[in-house]
Amino acid sequence: MISSFSEPIYCPNLSCPDPRNTFGRQHCAACETDLIYRYVWVVGQAAEEVPAGKVIADRYFVIAPQIWLDSRPALPPSVPEQLPDTIMPYLHLYPQRLHTPEVYGYCALGEAPEAAEVLLLENVPINNFGSLYPSILQAWSGTTAARQVYWLWQMLQLWTPLSEQGVASSLLVPENLRVEGWRVRLLELHRGNFVPTLRDLGDVWSGLVESAQPEVQSKLGEICQFMRRSSMNFDAIALELNDLLLEQATQLPLHLEVVGMTDTGPQRSQNEDSCYPVAADFQFSKTSGGEKLIPYLTMVCDGVGGHEGGEVASQLAVQSLKALIQNLLAEIAQQEELMTPTMVIKQLEEIVRVVNNVISAQNNEQGKELRQRMGTTLVMALQLPQKVKISEDLPSNNSHELYLVNVGDSRAYWIGKNYCHRLTVDDDVASREVQLGHCLYWETQLRSDAGALTQALGTRDADFLRPTIQRFIIEEEGLLLLCSDGLSDNDWVEKSWENYGPEVLEGKMSLEAAVQSWIRLANEKNGYDNTSVVATHCRMSPERLVLFDPAVASAPASAPVSASVSLPPSLVASLQKSGRIPESPLSESSKQLLYPETSPAPEPVQKRRSKLPLPLLAVLGLILAGGGLGLWVQSLQSPQPEPAQVPPPPETPAPIPSETPSPGAESPSPSPESTPAEIPPPDSENLSPSPESTPAEIPPPQEAETPLPSAE
Numbered sequence: 001m002i003s004s005f006s007e008p009i010y011c012p013n014l015s016c017p018d019p020r021n022t023f024g025r026q027h028c029a030a031c032e033t034d035l036i037y038r039y040v041w042v043v044g045q046a047a048e049e050v051p052a053g054k055v056i057a058d059r060y061f062v063i064a065p066q067i068w069l070d071s072r073p074a075l076p077p078s079v080p081e082q083l084p085d086t087i088m089p090y091l092h093l094y095p096q097r098l099h100t101p102e103v104y105g106y107c108a109l110g111e112a113p114e115a116a117e118v119l120l121l122e123n124v125p126i127n128n129f130g131s132l133y134p135s136i137l138q139a140w141s142g143t144t145a146a147r148q149v150y151w152l153w154q155m156l157q158l159w160t161p162l163s164e165q166g167v168a169s170s171l172l173v174p175e176n177l178r179v180e181g182w183r184v185r186l187l188e189l190h191r192g193n194f195v196p197t198l199r200d201l202g203d204v205w206s207g208l209v210e211s212a213q214p215e216v217q218s219k220l221g222e223i224c225q226f227m228r229r230s231s232m233n234f235d236a237i238a239l240e241l242n243d244l245l246l247e248q249a250t251q252l253p254l255h256l257e258v259v260g261m262t263d264t265g266p267q268r269s270q271n272e273d274s275c276y277p278v279a280a281d282f283q284f285s286k287t288s289g290g291e292k293l294i295p296y297l298t299m300v301c302d303g304v305g306g307h308e309g310g311e312v313a314s315q316l317a318v319q320s321l322k323a324l325i326q327n328l329l330a331e332i333a334q335q336e337e338l339m340t341p342t343m344v345i346k347q348l349e350e351i352v353r354v355v356n357n358v359i360s361a362q363n364n365e366q367g368k369e370l371r372q373r374m375g376t377t378l379v380m381a382l383q384l385p386q387k388v389k390i391s392e393d394l395p396s397n398n399s400h401e402l403y404l405v406n407v408g409d410s411r412a413y414w415i416g417k418n419y420c421h422r423l424t425v426d427d428d429v430a431s432r433e434v435q436l437g438h439c440l441y442w443e444t445q446l447r448s449d450a451g452a453l454t455q456a457l458g459t460r461d462a463d464f465l466r467p468t469i470q471r472f473i474i475e476e477e478g479l480l481l482l483c484s485d486g487l488s489d490n491d492w493v494e495k496s497w498e499n500y501g502p503e504v505l506e507g508k509m510s511l512e513a514a515v516q517s518w519i520r521l522a523n524e525k526n527g528y529d530n531t532s533v534v535a536t537h538c539r540m541s542p543e544r545l546v547l548f549d550p551a552v553a554s555a556p557a558s559a560p561v562s563a564s565v566s567l568p569p570s571l572v573a574s575l576q577k578s579g580r581i582p583e584s585p586l587s588e589s590s591k592q593l594l595y596p597e598t599s600p601a602p603e604p605v606q607k608r609r610s611k612l613p614l615p616l617l618a619v620l621g622l623i624l625a626g627g628g629l630g631l632w633v634q635s636l637q638s639p640q641p642e643p644a645q646v647p648p649p650p651e652t653p654a655p656i657p658s659e660t661p662s663p664g665a666e667s668p669s670p671s672p673e674s675t676p677a678e679i680p681p682p683d684s685e686n687l688s689p690s691p692e693s694t695p696a697e698i699p700p701p702q703e704a705e706t707p708l709p710s711a712e
Helices: 085-092 136-140 147-163 168-172 198-211 214-227 235-248 277-290 311-333 342-366 430-433 485-505 513-524 585-591 612-637
Strands: 040-044 060-063 068-069 102-108 117-122 178-182 183-186 255-263 271-277 297-304 378-385 388-391 394-396 401-407 412-413 420-424 468-473 478-482 531-539 553-556
Touching: 060 430, 085 102, 085 430, 117 168, 136 147, 136 178, 136 198, 147 183, 147 198, 147 235, 147 468, 147 485, 168 198, 178 342, 178 513, 198 214, 271 311, 277 485, 297 311, 297 478, 311 342, 311 378, 311 612, 342 378, 342 401, 342 468, 342 513, 378 388, 378 412, 378 478, 394 412, 412 485, 420 485, 420 553, 430 585, 478 485, 485 513, 485 531, 513 531
Parallel strands: none
Antiparallel strands: 040 068, 040 117, 060 068, 102 117, 178 183, 255 531, 271 297, 297 378, 378 401, 388 394, 401 468, 412 420, 412 478, 478 531
């Protein structure tokens, strides 16, 4: 056990006049830049023999066996010119980065030519103190029945993508399975010496079932027996496990409070973002009583490209999605049988395709080509209130299912008291190149078009669209944050969540104040773009939340805020705008869509304020909504089958060898078979829950293929 280090930690700012800092500092003593404490997991038996306290390659501190700290995070690690085949599964599984580690680089264990080279992994289950999160075996008996089932559900959803890469054996090693609150994480990927089957996974689960909570032990035992039968396929087992998961989750209380805001920003003349819900939507819902989408539906759209600008596309997407989701929820409310996750995902895919074609058809009617075509990003969250029967006489519409849909680079985060997890992966060039196995993620940041989008709604026909749809279970308290890249650029969510998330969860700050603060922060730090933020406080308590002043804990600082569905406090008419930061080349590319490589590079998109009236947008959305819904809505009726303790620094993204930290965007990219074309980037417009709390898991994303590009 090491209590201190004599070696320095180096400032990531390459222009710093005195980059050496005492180990444990949070900010550089010379330039006040945030110091990065990046822990990596070292693969291989050779690394196990390196003693703690040793310094490797003049940059890596050995904290504990196989846990190293990079003291020079601004410098790129060593990477072979030709990436070895052994790391390809890590790259191809990049869309699963919520659960799987990523390749950081390589390091020789000595200076001799024959010295062994070891693989370094980042995005690993290591906390801010340099300690591993507990294994699933260590944490199993001390957690709830709902979370036990949820952990198994995540493992089952990882089975298919890991099997496709030949590394499903990674799920059969309990010590390799680490848990961070609700989330299951893999320490490394194992190929194993045989091809595992579901029977093997069932054998591993059987060992856990023996100490499962009494209310799920019997049913889990039956599922393990099913997994040992050759006649039982994956879908049948998933259905059984899903029923048990919903049965347990629905017994938990769930109250939702939503606040949404959008702001033009200090440097834009118009707002091409659209989001739902905002203050006007709350007022309409309260007075009309007809709209039943709040608080179940939230979304952020960031318009891109086109002669009319992205404002039309983003508004049209929001209006059309609202109508289609309203119909979907109405259909679900009338059904007695639960809709399976597979069915829900298919319906959401069809909804997104209908909306895509609404926007695409308008582009076609106006004769728009290439970068003239308007489009929009989308990140949408739907909390599905299905009726789950806890018993024959006690039905409930509190299923705790959360579905996330994303196209482009608008993001979703889950924020708990002790962590912030990014739930989505961007559709951009950087993510595409990693998933295709061409390079490591930090290497892609050296490209001028790293943040260029590979798809957006409306820029191409729906046949080329690959939305990513994930499913989670909300079984802990936290904040679900949706935002455009006006906030997420340059990792400002990751840098700021600790200032707002825990304050809201502890009742020290209102949700409205947190959203306002995030928008102010975006205007100050990323002021070159519009910003939209929609936050949902998911509370696991039937009691009302009362805000209090931490300085005077005995007296509430404001009127009680209901944690259930209600109109939030009056929204401030105008937000403080201060600070202007010039747009960086990398962030400029974050709104550019790709075009076929055979096409000449188009001129940067000039965005203009839309002339299309909003009433017409709503009418068009409703008309196409009804028409597009007709073909698939009928399908809803048919069922389908201990290391050194180090002061905890804030989490930071992977290193980028440049003088200024570049935005850490990671995203779902195209499938290994598809490689869309790219164009130079124009104008940039485009959760980690606490150990005891976190949201739901997502089934392995659909093919991360990003076909043809779109115009920003």
